[in-house]
Amino acid sequence: MSMQKRWWRRAHLEESLFGVLMRLSAVVLVLALAGILGSVLVRGLPAMSWDMITKAPEGGFYLGGGGGLLNAILGSLYLAGGGTVLAFLVSLPIALGLNVYAPSSRWATFTRLTLDVLWGVPSLVYGAFGFLIMISMGMRASLGAGILVVSLLQIPIMVRGMDEVMRLIPSGQKEAAFGLGATKLEMARAVVLRQSLPGIFTAVLLAFGRGIGDAASVLFTAGFTDRIPTSLAGPAASLPLAVFFQLSSPFPEVRARGYAAALILTVLILIVSGLSRALARRLSRNVVN
Amino acid sequence: MDSHISIKDLNVYYGANQALKSVDLEIPRNQITAIIGPSGCGKSTLLKTLNRFHDLVDNTRVEGEVKFDDIDIYAPDVDVTEVRTKIGLIAQRPYLLPMSIFDNVAFGLRIHDMTNRREVKGHVEKYLKLAGLWDEVKDRLTQPATSLSIGQQQRLCLARGLAVEPEVLLGDEPTSALDPISAKNIEGSLKELKSQYTIVIVTHVLRQARRLADYVVFMYLGELVEAGPASKVLSSPKDPRTKAYLSGEM
Numbered sequence: 001m002s003m004q005k006r007w008w009r010r011a012h013l014e015e016s017l018f019g020v021l022m023r024l025s026a027v028v029l030v031l032a033l034a035g036i037l038g039s040v041l042v043r044g045l046p047a048m049s050w051d052m053i054t055k056a057p058e059g060g061f062y063l064g065g066g067g068g069l070l071n072a073i074l075g076s077l078y079l080a081g082g083g084t085v086l087a088f089l090v091s092l093p094i095a096l097g098l099n100v101y102a103p104s105s106r107w108a109t110f111t112r113l114t115l116d117v118l119w120g121v122p123s124l125v126y127g128a129f130g131f132l133i134m135i136s137m138g139m140r141a142s143l144g145a146g147i148l149v150v151s152l153l154q155i156p157i158m159v160r161g162m163d164e165v166m167r168l169i170p171s172g173q174k175e176a177a178f179g180l181g182a183t184k185l186e187m188a189r190a191v192v193l194r195q196s197l198p199g200i201f202t203a204v205l206l207a208f209g210r211g212i213g214d215a216a217s218v219l220f221t222a223g224f225t226d227r228i229p230t231s232l233a234g235p236a237a238s239l240p241l242a243v244f245f246q247l248s249s250p251f252p253e254v255r256a257r258g259y260a261a262a263l264i265l266t267v268l269i270l271i272v273s274g275l276s277r278a279l280a281r282r283l284s285r286n287v288v289n
Numbered sequence: 290m291d292s293h294i295s296i297k298d299l300n301v302y303y304g305a306n307q308a309l310k311s312v313d314l315e316i317p318r319n320q321i322t323a324i325i326g327p328s329g330c331g332k333s334t335l336l337k338t339l340n341r342f343h344d345l346v347d348n349t350r351v352e353g354e355v356k357f358d359d360i361d362i363y364a365p366d367v368d369v370t371e372v373r374t375k376i377g378l379i380a381q382r383p384y385l386l387p388m389s390i391f392d393n394v395a396f397g398l399r400i401h402d403m404t405n406r407r408e409v410k411g412h413v414e415k416y417l418k419l420a421g422l423w424d425e426v427k428d429r430l431t432q433p434a435t436s437l438s439i440g441q442q443q444r445l446c447l448a449r450g451l452a453v454e455p456e457v458l459l460g461d462e463p464t465s466a467l468d469p470i471s472a473k474n475i476e477g478s479l480k481e482l483k484s485q486y487t488i489v490i491v492t493h494v495l496r497q498a499r500r501l502a503d504y505v506v507f508m509y510l511g512e513l514v515e516a517g518p519a520s521k522v523l524s525s526p527k528d529p530r531t532k533a534y535l536s537g538e539m
Contacts (some may be wrong), residue, residue: 098351100350103347104347112452162442167322170384171345172381172384173384173385173386175342175345175380175388176380176385177386178342179342179377179450180374180396180397180398180450181370181372181373181397181400181401181453183400184369185368190386190400192385192389194386195387211389266494286387287387287434287435288384288385288387288434288435289435
């Protein structure tokens with residue numbers, strides 16, 4: 001066999017080996033997702049009813065009585081929605097600061113490091129931290145406190161997500177705006193914001209998903225209640241905690257409701273991510289690739 | 290010679306590296322000046338001192354004097370955005386703003402406080418015509434700029450640069466990413482524009498310098514070796530280094 005032929009065979013073998021490995025890992029991932037969705041569907045669907053999403057728990061709900069999960073659905077939407085809005089208001093200026101006003105400065109490196117460390121902090125620690133501060137201020141578990149702690153949890157995710165896409169913008173594109181006599185703010189609006197818009201959406205979405213799915217950060221800070229949240233000062237229920245409490249019940253019909261809560265949470269996340277992806281696509285018409 | 294930009298004892302440092310060494314240069318008004326020289330000789334560095342692009346990079350230091358008419362553009366009381374408005378840049382490859390074709394040109398007008406829609410529209414049309422792009426885009430102005438071919442994109446960048454009405458146009462190898470026909474179009478535009486603008490281009494294509502330049506600057510290892518009218522420098526260079534470069538020995 002000639003040298004070249006042997007080389008071809010080796011290259012071909014390598015290619016197919018890695019091709020197979022890649023497909024295998026994709027299959028594993030898809031199976032995991034399908035497994036989760038499937039088990040949530042199979043176990044949760046029987047407990048699903050119109051009442052589940054339109055009513056708050058009634059007496060004896062946790063023993064199998066009537067009512068639904070509207071308290072937790074609304075609570076979760078308020079907590080994650082409020083947290084996401086707050087986190088966005090903080091994160092966008094930080095991300096712009098890192099990329100427009102102080103790129104490659106020591107301050108930027110330090111900020112990125114801090115955010116990466118914060119990203120790794122378990123959400124339970126955020127919850128405990130929030131709880132300590134609340135105690136010192138004599139506050140009780142409330143929707144407002146929950147929103148604050150959820151937003152703290154979301155900020156590192158959001159900033160780093162935005163930061164990564166903003167860093168990909170070629171310097172030539174920024175110089176194009178500067179070359180026309182744009183100030184930093186004008187450049188940021190014309191180039192950085194528009195160019196990274198799809199990425200900003202993804203970052204917000206990631207953070208929303210993290211916020212709405214997290215149980216530990218709201219356990220101490222937002223508490224849990226069977227009432228529908230009406231004020232920032234009162235406690236609020238959330239879906240992850242509804243899952244947690246009901247899955248640990250000895251009654252099978254209550255455990256099934258735990259799965260129903262998980263199903264609702266999953267569907268909510270799917271809806272929000274679908275909507276924002278569609279919106280991001282519409283808004284990214286002019287993005288330069 | 291009527292000089293538009295006058296450079297005295299200019300030194301540029303990238304960290305500890307000295308990229309430009311004591312450059313003195315007069316750039317003539319309403320002519321095309323071509324900066325030539327081998328890679329890494331400081332051509333682009335010299336060009337970027339003219340619109341203060343080195344400000345954008347940390348760890349870069351510029352010393353010396355760059356006078357634009359009689360204003361030292363590095364003086365502390367000079368507004369850098371104003372410098373960049375008066376001295377436009379066409380980059381090596383077209384860097385589009387993430388906007389429509391129309392907005393790419395209108396952006397520069399809007400940031401300089403042109404708010405009247407009709408006025409903006411008129412200017413956009415005028416400069417797209419000047420850059421020779423109008424007929425190709427007049428029916429698709431709201432489409433993304435990315436829908437243009439790369440040659441059209443570079444002409445869009447030219448129109449965008451012209452629209453803020455600079456006095457000087459800088460070109461950093463403005464045709465190097467283009468196909469021969471698009472390159473010819475850009476060269477043609479530059480030739481037409483020189484009656485109204487002072488043009489400075491960096492090029493590594495000697496033939497382009499011969500075709501375009503009225504005035505030639507030869508750089509080598511961060512030093513300005515020779516500068517003068519194109520006819521003189523290109524046909525009878527004084528310095529042996531210029532001779533070597535022009536004959537392809539460098």
